[in-house]
Amino acid sequence: MNKVLGQVDKKGGRLYPWLIRGFQKALNDFDLHDMELQGYPYTWERGHGTDRWVEIRLDRALVSTSWSDIFKDAMLVDLKCSTSNHCPILLEPKTVMNVTRNRKLKFENAWLREPVCRQIVQDSWNRHQYASLYEKTSTCLEDVSARGHEFTENFKQRISHWRKVINSTKGSRNVEAVKRFQE
Template structure:
C-alpha cells in the first residue's frame, strides 16, 4: 500500500507488463522458494500520452536473480487495421485533467427509451468511445 501511495504521490502509474508475472526469485529450493514482481516500469500520464503504444515485457534471465524489463516505445506499422478500442477502463485516463468532464458529458447524453441495463451499457460504451 505504501508503494502504491508513493506512486500516486509522484503522479506515476505502473505500465503493466507482458510475460512472466515474477521478476525476482530468491533461488532457494523447495518450500523456501519465493518469487515476486519487484522490477516495474512506471510513467507519468504525460509520458504515456507521448508514447501511447509503449509495451513493457519481462524477459527471462539465466544469469541473475532479477529478470530484465524491456520497454518498446512504438508498435509495428498497422496499415489497414482498425484502431483497437480498449474494453476496460485505463487507469491512466483518471489522471488526465479533462477525464471527469468527458465522462460526465458522455454519461449525461440522452438514451433511447429502453431497459435500464441497455441504457447502462450504452452509457459505458459512450464513455469508452469518448475517452479513446
C-alpha cells in the same frame, strides 16, 4: 523501479503491507502508474525448487499519464535470463505518429507579377525542358513552394505602403504614384 506495489506482485514468503501502502501513496502523489509487464509476471526469485521459494515482481517501469499519452503503444517486456535471480525487463517506447497532411500549394496569379516568382518558374520550366507537362508542373510547384517566402514575406508591408500612397494621392492627380502602384 525495484519495489513491490501489491501482494499480487509476490508469490510465497511473508506479507509486508506496511511497505506497500507508503509506496502506493507516493505513486499517487506523483501521478505515476505501473506499466503492465508482458510475459512472466515475476522478475526476481529466491530459493527456487525449495519450500521457501519466493517470486516477486520487483522490477517495473513507472510512467506518468502525460508520458502514456505520448507513448500509447509502449510495451514493457520481460526478457528470459538464466544466469541471475533477476529477469531483465525491456521498455519499448513506441510513439504514435501524428500524420499531418501536406498542405497543397495554391498558386496565385498575382505571384506572376513578382520578379522573383517569375524567375523561379522560368528556371524550373527550362531546367526540365524534356520532361512531360505533368513532371514540369510538379517540379515547378515544388520549386515555388520551396522558395515562396522570397516573394510572399513582405506582402503586408507592401500593401500597407501602397495604401498610404493611394490615400496621400486621393483628390490629386499624382500620375507617377498611380503608375508605380500599377507596376
